[in-house]
Amino acid sequence: MNTANCNAVEPSLASEFESRALERLKAAGLRVTTPRRLVLRTLGATRKPMGAYEIRDAVKRSGGRIDVVSIYRILSALAAAGLVHHIGSVDGYLACTGRPGEESKTLHLICSKCGCVQELPPSQAAGIEIGVTASRQGFLSETTRIETVGVCEHCR
Numbered sequence: 001m002n003t004a005n006c007n008a009v010e011p012s013l014a015s016e017f018e019s020r021a022l023e024r025l026k027a028a029g030l031r032v033t034t035p036r037r038l039v040l041r042t043l044g045a046t047r048k049p050m051g052a053y054e055i056r057d058a059v060k061r062s063g064g065r066i067d068v069v070s071i072y073r074i075l076s077a078l079a080a081a082g083l084v085h086h087i088g089s090v091d092g093y094l095a096c097t098g099r100p101g102e103e104s105k106t107l108h109l110i111c112s113k114c115g116c117v118q119e120l121p122p123s124q125a126a127g128i129e130i131g132v133t134a135s136r137q138g139f140l141s142e143t144t145r146i147e148t149v150g151v152c153e154h155c156r
């Protein structure tokens with residue numbers, strides 16, 4: 001896998017994500033522990049979704065230590081708090097870059113070449129359309145996750 005620069009997050013944005021994430025962690029009633037901080041820091045530095053084993057290896061490379069079982073536990077707590085998203089198409093975890101309040105509706109643009117993922121709120125029209133289609137089935141839609149796989153601007 002190449003290291004196209006659209007996978008790397010600018011250091012200033014990465015540390016901004018980390019401090020925002022730690023605030024949100026506290027707001028969600030979760031303690032800021034070293035392992036949670038390590039996982040957040042690792043995910044905050046990349047736009048490429050990572051699995052638990054990749055996170056463990058990255059933590060190791062930067063001189064830390066964490067086991068895979070703890071990583072899975074941390075990822076599910078962080079996902080429940082809306083700080084990371086599980087990207088189903090590639091089975092990996094991505095740091096949430098959406099604004100607070102946008103957690104329930106997300107659009108993820110997944111590049112099949114470099115693996116970067118961009119997070120956007122779906123358009124209001126798309127959100128309404130999905131809500132209407134669901135309600136025709138008597139279904140009350142609460143959370144919407146749209147994933148689209150293609151080629152990013154950088155790889156084209």
Ligand SMILES: [Zn+2]
Nearest residue numbers: 096097098103
């Ligand atoms: Zn998000």
Ligand SMILES: [Zn+2]
Nearest residue numbers: 111114152155
């Ligand atoms: Zn790409």
